[in-house]
Amino acid sequence: MQQPHLQCFTPSCRAHFDITDVLYNCPKCGGLLEAQYDFSSLSAPALKRTWRERRMSNDPLSNSGVWRYRELFPFIADEAHIVTLREGNTPLLPAPRAAHYGGLDSITFKHQGFNPTGSFKDNGMTAGAAQARRLGMKRVACVSTGNTSASMAAYASAGGLDPLIFIPHGNIAYGKLSQALEYGAKTFQVEANFDQILALVRVLAERLGIYLLNSINPFRIEGQKSIVIEMMDQRDWRVPDWVVLPGGNLGNVSAFGKGLREMRDLGFIDKLPRLAVIQAAGSSPFYEYMRDGAKPPFKAQEHPETLATAIKIGDPVSWPKAQLEIESSGGVVERVTEQEIADAKATIGAAGIGCEPASAATLAGIRKLTAAGIIDRAADVVAVLTGNVLKDPDYIINYHTGKLRAPDKSPIHPTFGNAPIVVPNDADKITELIG
Numbered sequence: 428m429q430q431p432h433l434q435c436f437t438p439s440c441r442a443h444f445d446i447t448d449v450l451y452n453c454p455k456c457g458g459l460l461e462a463q464y465d466f467s468s469l470s471a472p473a474l475k476r477t478w479r480e481r482r483m484s485n486d487p488l489s490n491s492g493v494w495r496y497r498e499l500f501p502f503i504a505d506e507a508h509i510v511t512l513r514e515g516n517t518p519l520l521p522a523p524r525a526a527h528y529g530g531l532d533s534i535t536f537k538h539q540g541f542n543p544t545g546s547f548k549d550n551g552m553t554a555g556a557a558q559a560r561r562l563g564m565k566r567v568a569c570v571s572t573g574n575t576s577a578s579m580a581a582y583a584s585a586g587g588l589d590p591l592i593f594i595p596h597g598n599i600a601y602g603k604l605s606q607a608l609e610y611g612a613k614t615f616q617v618e619a620n621f622d623q624i625l626a627l628v629r630v631l632a633e634r635l636g637i638y639l640l641n642s643i644n645p646f647r648i649e650g651q652k653s654i655v656i657e658m659m660d661q662r663d664w665r666v667p668d669w670v671v672l673p674g675g676n677l678g679n680v681s682a683f684g685k686g687l688r689e690m691r692d693l694g695f696i697d698k699l700p701r702l703a704v705i706q707a708a709g710s711s712p713f714y715e716y717m718r719d720g721a722k723p724p725f726k727a728q729e730h731p732e733t734l735a736t737a738i739k740i741g742d743p744v745s746w747p748k749a750q751l752e753i754e755s756s757g758g759v760v761e762r763v764t765e766q767e768i769a770d771a772k773a774t775i776g777a778a779g780i781g782c783e784p785a786s787a788a789t790l791a792g793i794r795k796l797t798a799a800g801i802i803d804r805a806a807d808v809v810a811v812l813t814g815n816v817l818k819d820p821d822y823i824i825n826y827h828t829g830k831l832r833a834p835d836k837s838p839i840h841p842t843f844g845n846a847p848i849v850v851p852n853d854a855d856k857i858t859e860l861i862g
């Protein structure tokens with residue numbers, strides 16, 4: 428039986444490396460890396476039963492909506508290295524009014540904002556932190572638009588590692604910055620954008636022997652596969668027509684695609700859902716690359732701009748993996764404006780669900796894709812809400828009070844605005860106002 432190993436993702440290279448090598452790119456060709464396993468002894472029907480039984484258990488790893496499914500990412504040799512905050516276990520929420528807005532008969536949100544630190548990053552970070560501990564690392568680092576740093580800070584601190592965080596100065600939502608500080612991370616606000624800081628952090632990681640926990644780390648991707656595994660388990664293995672998600676650095680779509688292909692190859696599911704990645708129009712290098720024929724070289728966007736700061740990324744590292752997943756699932760890439768994101772976000776909020784701006788790109792994208800006839804009105808669609816509504820409260824207040832401005836300073840119309848009303852301490856006046 429072949430041991431778990433790292434493999435270069437570049438088709439012409441495919442070099443193998445040890446699972447405990449500290450690598451983020453292939454030393455031979457510079458390509459991305461991914462974890463590979465020998466799954467030949469797995470039985471899909473038996474595992475489906477085991478995973479159901481684990482939901483009834485009080486064992487911490489069975490409680491985790493990530494590690495419950497560990498047989499599909501068996502890279503950790505010793506479970507003692509795992510740090511769990513009971514991540515995953517995120518709900519599938521139907522939302523009829525949001526479906527109507529998106530031009531669909533029905534929609535289901537897989538809400539990753541229910542995670543311990545409020546975003547889908549926890550699914551990957553529990554895996555990355557486990558690998559860091561297994562490698563005997565002391566310090567871990569990441570560059571982040573906010574959620575990765577919040578998640579890394581929590582998992583590193585919970586696991587006895589020192590978190591070092593690098594964020595673009597002034598471009599991260601307060602909910603996320605507050606988390607990094609509160610979870611005890613040493614936090615550096617750098618006068619540069621995400622893409623420039625990633626290059627900086629890679630130099631520092633090498634120089635200081637710090638373990639890098641950005642999504643270029645292949646173990647983060649392994650953990651994030653659990654989002655689609657749990658989704659399929661919750662749906663009793665009925666494959667949706669579409670899975671829609673926002674795209675920034677493109678780690679998540681890479682993880683979804685790998686997880687889904689592995690589940691199909693192992694007989695857990697009989698086909699792949701189509702993947703739809705939605706980008707903000709001001710930060711849409713992957714959209715442009717795919718639209719223009721998907722032929723390398725990939726053209727990075729030098730000055731990405733969007734109020735959805737989570738996906739404000741011009742040079743997404745995982746684009747080769749994302750391209751494979753879009754092409755092999757018959758997927759699409761779409762882009763949406765700031766106004767479209769804002770109105771979709773308020774619609775998700777008014778459904779009692781709520782999410783952060785980047786997550787709302789999903790519903791805005793679905794609305795465009797149904798209008799264009801690409802997604803059928805009767806389609807079975809799961810949209811992944813990647814972050815919690817409280818991550819970016821400034822955005823919410825500004826939208827509802829009509830003060831939200833796009834990066835180019837143009838006003839965003841509060842189509843579904845719901846401003847607070849200032850009233851005197853007077854029962855008669857308030858009665859009159861309520862009507």
Ligand code: F0G
Pocket residue numbers: 546548570571572573574575576642673674675676677678679680737738783785786813814
């Ligand atoms: N949605 C949210 C809320 C995010 O925080 C991110 C990425 C994405 C979507 C995009 O996911 O990068 O895998 O394509 N946030 C990263 C961060 C970059 O640093 O927190 P992706």
